[in-house]
Amino acid sequence: MSIAAEVVTEAVIAEHRHGFRRRWYRTPSFVGGVSILGTMVLLAVLAPLVTRHDPTSQDLLHTLQGPTSSHWLGTDDLGRDVWSRLVYGARTDLRVAFLAVLFPFVIGTLVGLVSGFYGGWIDTVTNWLVNIVVAFPFYVLIIALVFALGSGTRNIYIAITIVGWVSYARIVRGEVIVAKRREYVLAARSAGLSDARILFRHLLPNVITQAIVFAMSDIVLDILAIVTLGYLGLGVQPPTADWGKMIADGQTFLTTHWELSTLPGIAVVITALGLSLLADGLADLLRPE
Amino acid sequence: MSLGGYVVRRLAHLVPIVLGVTILVFFLIHLVPGDPARTILGNQATDARVALLHHEWGLDRPLPVQYEKFMGRLVHGDLGSSLFYGMGAGRLVVDRLPVTLWLIGFGTLLSVLIAVPLAALAATQRDRLPDHLVRAVPLVGLGFPPFWVGIVLLLVFGLHLGRLFPVGGYGNGFTGHLHSMFLPSLTVAFGIAPILIRSLRASLLEVLESDYVTTARSKGLPERRVLVHHALRNGIVSTVSVLGVNVGFLVGGTLVIEQVFAVPGIGQLMINSIFQRDFPVVQAVTLVFSVMVVLVYLLTDVAHALLDPRVRFE
Amino acid sequence: MSTPLLRVTDLQVEFPLAHGVLRAVDGASFDVQEGEALGIVGESGSGKTMALRAIVGLLPRAARIAGGTVEIDGVDVTRGGGAKLRELRGRTVSMVFQEPMTALNPVMRVGDQIAEAPLVRLGAGRRGARDRALELMRLVGIADPSRRYEAYPHELSGGMRQRVVIAIALSADPKLILCDEPTTALDVTIQDQILKLLAALQADLGVSIVFVSHDLAVIAQTCQRIAVMYAGQVVETGTVAEVFREPRHPYTLALLRSVPDFDLVRNHLSSIPGSPPDLASPPQGCRFHPRCSFVRPDCTQAPIPLIALGSRETRCLHHEDCAAAARAEPVVTGV
Numbered sequence: 046m047s048i049a050a051e052v053v054t055e056a057v058i059a060e061h062r063h064g065f066r067r068r069w070y071r072t073p074s075f076v077g078g079v080s081i082l083g084t085m086v087l088l089a090v091l092a093p094l095v096t097r098h099d100p101t102s103q104d105l106l107h108t109l110q111g112p113t114s115s116h117w118l119g120t121d122d123l124g125r126d127v128w129s130r131l132v133y134g135a136r137t138d139l140r141v142a143f144l145a146v147l148f149p150f151v152i153g154t155l156v157g158l159v160s161g162f163y164g165g166w167i168d169t170v171t172n173w174l175v176n177i178v179v180a181f182p183f184y185v186l187i188i189a190l191v192f193a194l195g196s197g198t199r200n201i202y203i204a205i206t207i208v209g210w211v212s213y214a215r216i217v218r219g220e221v222i223v224a225k226r227r228e229y230v231l232a233a234r235s236a237g238l239s240d241a242r243i244l245f246r247h248l249l250p251n252v253i254t255q256a257i258v259f260a261m262s263d264i265v266l267d268i269l270a271i272v273t274l275g276y277l278g279l280g281v282q283p284p285t286a287d288w289g290k291m292i293a294d295g296q297t298f299l300t301t302h303w304e305l306s307t308l309p310g311i312a313v314v315i316t317a318l319g320l321s322l323l324a325d326g327l328a329d330l331l332r333p334e
Numbered sequence: 335m336s337l338g339g340y341v342v343r344r345l346a347h348l349v350p351i352v353l354g355v356t357i358l359v360f361f362l363i364h365l366v367p368g369d370p371a372r373t374i375l376g377n378q379a380t381d382a383r384v385a386l387l388h389h390e391w392g393l394d395r396p397l398p399v400q401y402e403k404f405m406g407r408l409v410h411g412d413l414g415s416s417l418f419y420g421m422g423a424g425r426l427v428v429d430r431l432p433v434t435l436w437l438i439g440f441g442t443l444l445s446v447l448i449a450v451p452l453a454a455l456a457a458t459q460r461d462r463l464p465d466h467l468v469r470a471v472p473l474v475g476l477g478f479p480p481f482w483v484g485i486v487l488l489l490v491f492g493l494h495l496g497r498l499f500p501v502g503g504y505g506n507g508f509t510g511h512l513h514s515m516f517l518p519s520l521t522v523a524f525g526i527a528p529i530l531i532r533s534l535r536a537s538l539l540e541v542l543e544s545d546y547v548t549t550a551r552s553k554g555l556p557e558r559r560v561l562v563h564h565a566l567r568n569g570i571v572s573t574v575s576v577l578g579v580n581v582g583f584l585v586g587g588t589l590v591i592e593q594v595f596a597v598p599g600i601g602q603l604m605i606n607s608i609f610q611r612d613f614p615v616v617q618a619v620t621l622v623f624s625v626m627v628v629l630v631y632l633l634t635d636v637a638h639a640l641l642d643p644r645v646r647f648e
Numbered sequence: 649m650s651t652p653l654l655r656v657t658d659l660q661v662e663f664p665l666a667h668g669v670l671r672a673v674d675g676a677s678f679d680v681q682e683g684e685a686l687g688i689v690g691e692s693g694s695g696k697t698m699a700l701r702a703i704v705g706l707l708p709r710a711a712r713i714a715g716g717t718v719e720i721d722g723v724d725v726t727r728g729g730g731a732k733l734r735e736l737r738g739r740t741v742s743m744v745f746q747e748p749m750t751a752l753n754p755v756m757r758v759g760d761q762i763a764e765a766p767l768v769r770l771g772a773g774r775r776g777a778r779d780r781a782l783e784l785m786r787l788v789g790i791a792d793p794s795r796r797y798e799a800y801p802h803e804l805s806g807g808m809r810q811r812v813v814i815a816i817a818l819s820a821d822p823k824l825i826l827c828d829e830p831t832t833a834l835d836v837t838i839q840d841q842i843l844k845l846l847a848a849l850q851a852d853l854g855v856s857i858v859f860v861s862h863d864l865a866v867i868a869q870t871c872q873r874i875a876v877m878y879a880g881q882v883v884e885t886g887t888v889a890e891v892f893r894e895p896r897h898p899y900t901l902a903l904l905r906s907v908p909d910f911d912l913v914r915n916h917l918s919s920i921p922g923s924p925p926d927l928a929s930p931p932q933g934c935r936f937h938p939r940c941s942f943v944r945p946d947c948t949q950a951p952i953p954l955i956a957l958g959s960r961e962t963r964c965l966h967h968e969d970c971a972a973a974a975r976a977e978p979v980v981t982g983v
Contacts, residue, residue, distance in 0.1 A: 177354035180351055180354075180355050181355070185620055189604075189617075192608045193362045193365040193366050268477075277593070300493055306482070313482065317476065317477020318473060322473065545751045548743075550764075552738065552743040552817075553819065555769075556734070564756070568754070641755070642754070644800070644802050
């Protein structure tokens, strides 16, 4: 530690003395993330109100049209309205992604909590399982699992859970190992509180922050996985609108109608940006001062 | 301890993991709902054909016996036989493996070539415009679906801009590969570069504030030499680790990218086999992919130990 | 007296905060003559290290020089950008750091770290730079230099590492070496060796040394002159003998009385009551007045300038009281 660090620490302490506290509206990334994601979610929820066409209804007389007053973003090769499919695609993909992150989050957090707290053989087995899952490339395992289980949203949840819990388990385990040596845990133990109470009332609230922050960026990964599965035809099944399938369908017409593949991709990128900003902002806000 | 001993010990650590990997791959077939043989062969298949597959895969035996048989074949290098190509799945994979290795190697190289200068620029221009721009790269870049990036690159470089690069294939000879694989590799690089940029920038910032960089400056060295000889040299050590940790993501990305660019590697083999419900080949590719990842973990550990003299081979 | 090698005048170093600024150094003034060793003493947070770093332009990123001048060989280096300073660093003025472990690049052989300045700054060539490094390693007392040349920092002991840091500081033949608590991180026996080495280098090579320490004993052993810093300001300067015998600032007196391992004539040890002030809002008037036992009403009015007393200076209005107290109960003998 250099004297420089010492002086900076002093400066930071002095800053606290002046009562400086960060508020969410002063964290630009958080505000940006909430605005972008909020808009996306709002569009998805209000899909029937902001579109004029059924996303699945075909109109073979008006295929591959450019933007018109009726079809704001034109139509695809089956004459379906591109704007409607984008908005309903958001509805599908956001819902699946948000639900898909719940199971790994809960399971991984519990496993991490228990294995970090008890250690011993529980921890050894957990580590072994984590290392096995981590040995598979993310997309390869998800695709192999969905292939074996069969496509469809239920199996997407299962596949993402099998792959996803390890990250939460690792994060929470690490936090627990540090936290369980802290005074408040030692005090709770010496007071004779039950393990369950220590785990859920004392440890969990202290270690959950990192898991929540990670969950935000994990949703990004899940959206990418869902869209990738859709692109490969293994994801959400037609005729339900899904961004991945839209990109795949549009690829045939890349030379003449490049927008069919690029628009849904841009939708993915914007959604992911919103989530990444939110994760950054949350990390800033939740960082212990 | 010597480097050789270190590698052997690390390999020993990997045995239980690889064993677990084989169990998971073996169990893939039991995840198939209903009768796996029936599902895989389709509804038109005769009962006799289904029964034959049952016997061939030992599906009528207890699970431990099946696994034992699976492992018995595996240690002899037998990854099962393809239902579609009528040849060993192992052969199919080995033939296509070099293509995928090319993609991963070239992609990693490009990602380092993109990430290192950008991270160095950001770290040296901290909190100024270049830094803000570079910091936006991971934020935006991580949300790009790899296959979609491939499609956009195809659109821009393959179809427009004078068709600079071929839209698919592997090419012939070294320069042919280089030419054909440039766009797919660039796509791979775009997938991993944001992660590299983020971590390298962070470690460079830490290094640039460190005492030994101050020492280097106190010698009156030009800032450029301080950056290259002192800061980057240390920053690279942590980047290698980050690259290792994220290799699963990088390798997995090649799967879909091969599909987009019609690159005949094991990723494309896996996707095609999925469509043909060629279960043994899907299993074989999954296994090979994960063994590849495990070996890269080992490789980055060794590289880390070689780059950082503080790490002892223990 | 000729132009001093180093003249620091009313130096100010600031850290900007979200609200206002923190003045880590607020009025540091001292000179160093050619061949002389000056000790700067003060508690941690008194600004001594920041003052030292400001001289060579190696302040932490957040800090900036807010005022005053630093003249090296008669040239003000606070003006004219970094290029001038970079030219002076190594060649004219170099630095020895507190933590020999963190001050050395962990992935570079120590010999190459010593040879780097000769190679890049002196244009010695690879062969020449290596020879120069080996010669310096011998000079700072590293046995078996050709073997140690190949070592990495973590393979050396703390004392060895600090010798390497000193060799680096000497590598481009500077006139002035700034030492930032060079022995604080070392064992007591090693401390003594390093101090003797620095004293020998000063005598043999004729380099000037600025020696920052919180330890008066270390300063007494190595320096001819002393500057005492408190709360970002230099509060007293003079020769070590004068200042130790008859301190003319109550803070210096209190500091001397709080040292246990001196050759003392007094029968009690006292610690200084209170704590150093918050530099973001220092006290009015004399910064030491809240902790001073000689405080009078006029001490709390206006800021106190450095008052010249012959070859000495003090920032105390009532330095006579302080000197009288020191005479009544001497602090140190035999210095």
